[in-house]
Amino acid sequence: MADPWRGDSSMGRRQLLQLILLHTAWEMGSGQLHYSVPEESQHGTFVGRIAQDLGLEVEELMPRLFRMESQGDGDYFKVNEQNGILFVNSRVDREELCGKSPICTIHLEVIVDKPLRVFHVEVEIKDINDNAPLFSTSKHSLSVAESTVPGARFPLKAASDADIGSNAQLKYKLNSTEYFVAEEKTNDLHSTSLVLLLNKPLDREKISVHHLLLTATDGGQPELTGTVLLEITVMDANDNAPVFNQSVYRVKLLENVADGTLVIQPSAVDLDEGVNKEISYSFSNSIPSNIFSIHSATAEIRVKGKIDFEDINLYNIEIEAKDKGSPPLSGHCNIFIEILDVNDNAPEMSLKSMLIPVPEDSLPGVVVALVSISDRDSGANGEVSCSLWPTVLPFKLMSTFKNYYSLVLAEPVDREQVAEYGLVVVAQDEGVPSLSASSSLVVPISDVNDNAPAFAQPSYTIFVKENNPPGAHIFTMSASDPDLAENSLISYWLDEKLWPLSSYISVNSESGRVYALQPFDYEELKLLEFQVSAKDAGLPSLCSNVTVQVFVVDENDNAPALFGPEESPILLVVPVMAGHMVGKIRALDADSGYNAWLRYELHEGSRGPWRVGLYSGEISTTRALDEAEGSSTQNLLVLVKDHGKPPRSATTTLSVSLVVNTQVVHADAHLPRMGGSPGPLVDNVNVYLIIAICSVSSLFLLAVILYVAQRCQNQAKERMMYGPGTATLVCASEVGSWSYSNRHSHILAGVSGEAGAKSDLMVFSPNIPVFAENGEVGNMKELIPDSSMQVSL
Template identity: 75%
Template sequence: MWIVSLVRRRLLQLVLLHTAWKVGSGQLHYSVPEESQHGTFVGRIAQDLGLEVSELVPRLFRMESQGHGEYFRVNVQNGILFVNSRIDREELCAKSPLCSVHLEVIIDKPLKVFHVEVEIADINDNAPVFSVSEQKLVIAESRLPHSPFPLESASDADIGTNALLAYKISPSDYFKLNIVTNEDHSKSAGLELKKPLDREDISVHHLLLTATDGGKPELTGTIQLVINVLDVNDNAPLFNQSVYRIRLPENAANGTLVITLNATDMDEGIFKEIAYYFSNLVSDKVKRIFQISKSTGEIKVTGPLDYEDVNLWEIQVVAEDKGNPPLAGHCKVVIEILDINDNAPELSLKSLSVPVLEDSLPGTMVALISVSDRDSGANGQVSCSIWPSGLPFKLISNFKNYYSLVLEKPLDREQVAEYVLVVMVRDEGTPSLSASSSLVVPVGDVNDNAPTFAQHTYTVFVKENNPPGAHIFTVSALDPDMAENGLISYWLDEKLWPLSSYISVQSESGKLYALQPLDYEETKLLEFQVSAKDAGLPSLYGNVTVQVFVVDENDNAPVVSAPAKDAPILLVVPVAAGHMVGKVRALDADSGYNAWLRYELHEGSSGPWRVGLYSGEISTTHAVDEAEIIGSSKTLLVLVKDHGKPVLSATATLSVSLVSNAQAVQADAHLPRAGGSPKPLVESVNVYLIIAICSVSSLFLLVVIVYVALRCQCQAKEAMMYGPGTATLVCASEVGSWSYSNRHSHILGGVAGEAGAKSDLMVFSPNVPVFAVNGEVGNAAELVPNSSGEVSHMRPLISVRLTYL
């Protein structure tokens, strides 16, 4: 009952003991007595760590024990640390003065690690124990008083006061107890002879040796001492030292000599011969590691030494002579094991938070690494580093033997998607030992890249009259992000102009389709924007401008303009060669070569006529006089052809009537004059001719200026943008000509202007003047008459057609 009462008092004291933080170490310290029952309260760990009980489960509260069983557990409902299973301090820590269980408390969101140390307090639950129940001693009767006789010491598995032993012996007239205090403050018992023995009086002495510990309550152990008194060999072997101290490195090989013991015996003869033995008190483990030579007293290493296992060995050695009975001497050999650097450091990954998002801020914790080394001193001091250098990570030492791998620089998954690093740990021993572990840190993608197109603007040329639904182009954007962040869809921006009737785009592939046939004469340019959007959250966008130029085809035949009132041409003869009779005018709705017209006389037309190949002017090939058929009418058939492929054409029919000069005067006499007098026809024709020449000259000057300006632009090969009222320059000619067309263009995706008037200005300046006469092409020149009607010089023919619709 008194034992139970003591335990209860100790428990009450421990419960009332308040836990505190160790200064600078960041550890929580508790204490609990050994042999505590399951459920015994240890401490309010959640409260002491500053945690709310309600957040233990959401933050994944967990506790791990370093190298021990699950002696403790935490109730996550109330945050109390309690004893989970029976704890035997002697089994856990043996004779170590400090016995504690180290716990790691880990919580996530955010990651934190706490260290908890629970000290296991010793209770007096082990009584002193002797290795045998009976110890036999042989003492010669010749031994002198005060002779010492070592006795077996008791052992107590407890520590401290609970293991502080006191000895007593049953009363005896011949013997008394001699207590020796050792260097570790433990006590050893021995017998001391009070007076000489008399074998004839008492041959055997029976004594009871009792060992009592210092616990409350006290526990005891006993051993029977049987002392045989002999009347022979009264000198025992003696060692020159009672204790021998040896220092031995832990890497000592088998067969290494530890020490050579030497004992002496004052007897003579056979009683002087000595044999050496390990005492019966030596454990079997000692006998596996060390061996003593019976004859020489040499102690050698026969098993592996390990400083981390046992760093101090105490061996009781007996030197026994060959007397009958034999006498023995005793000594102690203390072997101190020296630590060497024979344990490489160890790495342990406690926590790993991957993948690391590429937008993570510097300082983000990636992993928690624990390092350890079983060696001591400098051999157990370790440093940690990562390889290769230059990575966007660094190691931070949080507390003893713990390192945090944190982000040091911003990440970019599009440049590096995964990092493979090696964590290396090295101790400070000589030679230094190291260990390493590979760590893969993938980088998580975020939607930080918008879709981009290879060009800012795409230019597409599509022939008019395309079939509906024709595939005209494919736009493609790139997004270096992955998965949904890199999944791109396309659509047309119809905010500024409805495109649904012209163009469509396939959202997945970016293919552009023309929904209806395009007509160059109506629409020359479709300009719009295609947008690309990824599937990230939030989505990112990219835009590109697409210009679809409609290419003209020769799908419009020339159209001849009818003369006013279809009046016939009246020609007064005689006329000189090269005299202009009339002019054919035609238009072509196409553009460029497809609208470049040439004029030819039909093969069936006869007479002194020719037509300007590009001007359409009808003139005489030679002088016509009255000898020609007067009063007759001539029908001329003029073919108008374009330069397209295939060639399209139209015909113009002209009627020319030849009259004499007298007939012309008579006809003119019938016309009213200003002032009431008739005006000659020749004078009227001359006035018209002068006006025509002045007009043509002015127009020629204007054409030359425009030609020079446009020729410079053509040589620079600068494309002019389409828009309302803007122009397209076509620099192409079979015979050195050029064409300037100013037409209305539809621009989609911009501000649409109103349709302007169509105006074509075509100037032909052939390197070699060409005319088509009766369908044959030859060199020609315009004959310019002087005031007397004679031809004074020739000039290259320049034909200008300016038509407005």
């Protein structure tokens, strides 16, 4: 058995070399493949293995969204997206698609994602011999004078074949005759013309009319033929045919010239005389009658229709000059009209979106759209450049292949700054004047969750009156998120670490409304400080925190508490000078600020020679008392009020007994001594004064000790629910603002000592916004009746 490689080793080497060159071209051409398929192939005809030739694995075709896009309107080919095999989808007629063009290709684009790559595929449509030669008419009449000498040539209209290459190479043959021979003549421009050659002198008396069958055979496999019947009439006498001054004329003509433009005027001469010298001109080949016209008498050839370089760029016209002899004789010439291109076709653009909308987190280099450009003109008129407008954009055009561009992302984009971009792709040729085409593209930017919710303030301060109803709405907080859809859907929640606050405060997750779950008591709780988080619904979700401070505002809900007088009445020895202090009223109020600022008054029926300090509670005489007023007892009714609205009050009664000096001495004389026996009277009143001073000093020391103990106890009670340290609430004066202070006011004690102390100093500002019980903004002046400083005692 013969080795097939050895029998055709040169062919094997050529095929191997072609594969190597094809692979090298593919590497250099950014993934271009070239296939060929015969025209008229049936649906399903195999074309090529695209995936294999591109080095793609079959298993990754579907995950990477392997697909194919075709340029133009036809859908002649399809690719199997599972195995990457390219096959014929519909019938392709090469002659209909490309006409007489020597190369007929269809451009395809193969696209894969993750990462995105674009490959260019060219499928060449090979010609098959599917068109038979065709003559313009089925019968052609010709008159030949019998005096014509052998060797005379008579032009014939050649057959045309829509195929190309060898399938369009025609051979002509006449049926058996000894007088004529069909001959093909090729000129210096490689144009072939058909002539009928007289091989033997004619004898009209023998044969007056010759009926010949001319057969045209193409070079395809199998061969196809076309025929025309030649009717040759042998005429007598006229032995000089018209002769042109040159056999070939060459003319250059711009396309799109106006109708009636003179192209050329050839001239022929006939040496005969009379009627045999009169010449008429006509076209002798199949020239479209709607393109050119010829004047039969002057031979002027003019433009009659539209000349388009893109349709035909060269015309070969055969002119026949025929005399009016009998029989008429004719002469022939060829006119080659070369059509020159002008820039009359604007570029054509095709724009296909690949990644629209563009996610705002896309990396630079991602392909947004594909742009392909074509121009029917030639030379510089068909050279096209592509640009992007406006130039200051996060996009750019990259050339991937001749007249193919990719619109790619050049810089990161942010939807919150620019939601969409309007682009104009401009294609401009290099003709004079230049023509251009443009295509608009709107590139929207899709949202990703790249913005956390943002509160309007870094922290919130809320003022709530104490004794609020349970479940009262005290405030509404709001956060904003510039993202879209679920990325901007915000929910609110308390920090899980703050679970002890769950009995005091709750936050609605959807509306951000803050509710007080139970009544607040200023005397127990002055400040709640916590964090609220706002979280969006994006994936992954983003969140932010804000600090909220809830200040409890005091109300006058506690009446003054009095430390009652001694059980025994106060003894006052007369005479007494005016302004002498008898004693002091001690009272406390559990409220703060104005609500705890106390004032002391005597009842109208208890005035007499007495007065009480408005804020000190000290009871003193208003005038001097003498011995005449001795041996009497007076009851003083003292009223204690706070400055709250409405004010609260308490009353106490003091009993003052007036005695003269002799009564005091007499009473002392009868006091029992130690051991039960009565002692002598004391004469010196100074002894009693010393005893009184020592008693007052002891009581003062006791008051100081009680004050210190009360202060420590209040500090332990007033610790905040959240956050380190101890805080008491201070509201600044009319020109100030809310703040904390650890300073405590001191309570002045009476002569009998101090039972308790207030631990806060409050100065109120009427211009501070306050949130009332219903969550609306109020004014501190509505909560505090007076803006002057008050000290609780």
